[in-house]
Amino acid sequence: MNIGEAATRSGVSAKMIRYYESIGLIDAPARTAAQYRVYADDDVHTLRFVRRARDLGFSLEETRELIALWRDRSRASADVKKLAMAHVRDLEAKAAELKAMADTLRHLAAHCHGDHRPDCPILADFAAQAPTQGKA
Amino acid sequence: MNIGEAATRSGVSAKMIRYYESIGLIDAPARTAAQYRVYADDDVHTLRFVRRARDLGFSLEETRELIALWRDRSRASADVKKLAMAHVRDLEAKAAELKAMADTLRHLAAHCHGDHRPDCPILADFAAQAPTQGKA
DNA sequence: CCTTGACCTTCCCATGATGGGAAGCCCCAT
DNA sequence: ATGGGGCTTCCCATCATGGGAAGGTCAAGG
Known part of the structure; x- marks a missing residue:
């Protein structure tokens, strides 16, 4: 899906999705030949995670840590x-x-x-x- | 007095005093021949007013209105x-x-x-x- | 096939309030 | 007269977000 749909589905604006990518909060997605970003369901999942963390007042840096913890199956x-x-x-x-x-x-x-x-x-x-x- | 003393006495940093002046929140003070800003006791008074308003969470725009009301003896x-x-x-x-x-x-x-x-x-x-x- | 409109791209600017710091001038005390 | 501290202006950074311009792309319908 394109960035617009990912935005709608995740509740994160396209603008912010690009920004999160630029600061390395989320991974850069694949691109079409025309340079369009292509997202998978799992990316939307991550974006929703970010959205939830932001809604609960975590800063982007804290959110970055939370994502790391989320990804790390061995964390306590x-x-x-x-x-x-x-x-x-x-x-x-x-x-x-x-x-x-x-x-x-x-x-x-x-x-x-x-x-x-x-x-x-x-x-x-x-x-x-x-x-x-x-x-x- | 110079800006440093006005800052100490008002609790507003010199940096912010200059900024407040630049956005027209406070009046530009007189200057010495060497362009040093010269403040009077009354200016410190105004700065303290601003400080108090800021401490109570008013935005600079709201503070601007409060100053206007303060100056306006005829307001209700x-x-x-x-x-x-x-x-x-x-x-x-x-x-x-x-x-x-x-x-x-x-x-x-x-x-x-x-x-x-x-x-x-x-x-x-x-x-x-x-x-x-x-x-x- | 071409047009139209919605979508995408990057890039720059703005917000609100504040701080940091550089380059350069000034003033006072020693 | 020299040194150090204070002053000046100017630019940049923060934090998270939005606005908008200029230009490329894609799909649908005539």
């Missing part, structure tokens, strides 16, 4: 689990960070009248002195 | 609150998304032995068919 499941759990901690840390920002802002907004008056604790906070340390 | 606090709450929802949505990924992965990892054996439900899930729809 502990290796995979270790990588996965490290990523879980990353994700949770980032989520917590975003949540903290949201909470701070929500708190500031709660004290903002939100009416026609100009006074606003949100901007007042932003404009307050002290970068991080206390004491200007 | 409702305008600020609206922008802030929209951002809070953004942050919370992103946090929830990351949390969902983490939960999914944590769940998969929970079923992974994590020992010397090669079988791993994590990779098995990644390699499973079906992109998003059910049914291959």
Whole structure:
């Protein structure tokens, strides 16, 4: 099949498929005489694997490692689990960070009248002195 | 003061100060005869405002709007609150998304032995068919 | 057989925010 | 006057993705 069909079937855009090939994340497929890339079902399978890893927030480099582990029949499941759990901690840390920002802002907004008056604790906070340390 | 001191005092790197100036987020400061940028206390104040907005996850474009609102004494606090709450929802949505990924992965990892054996439900899930729809 | 349109190819550019580093000038203290 | 640190501009890299141009290809229908 051509790249368009592989894209549709895998959920990875043709643009990205070419890119993944260029960085060596996936193997270069065979070509027709006219240089068209030709994919097999197994390639689509790999692309879906990549898609799933990306959807779960793994970087392309991490995805590269995951593919290697996937291909390596002799790897221990502990290796995979270790990588996965490290990523879980990353994700949770980032989520917590975003949540903290949201909470701070929500708190500031709660004290903002939100009416026609100009006074606003949100901007007042932003404009307050002290970068991080206390004491200007 | 020179850009280095403004950077230290505001918590914004000299590199970023120049960048913010180049995109018109902040005003171009006066220059010495030797083209050195000269900042006043008020400029540091603005830079700290930007820093705070960035720390709370606002994009530079949103920060631009916030500065405009900050400078506009006649704006209604409702305008600020609206922008802030929209951002809070953004942050919370992103946090929830990351949390969902983490939960999914944590769940998969929970079923992974994590020992010397090669079988791993994590990779098995990644390699499973079906992109998003059910049914291959 | 030729046209049309959908598909493919490569190549370059843009995003958003930031950092790194080079080449060259400037300023102050010793 | 010399040295070192700070300043200037300019270009490049990151990370993952999309947009689009210019040109070749293939299949279907007239």
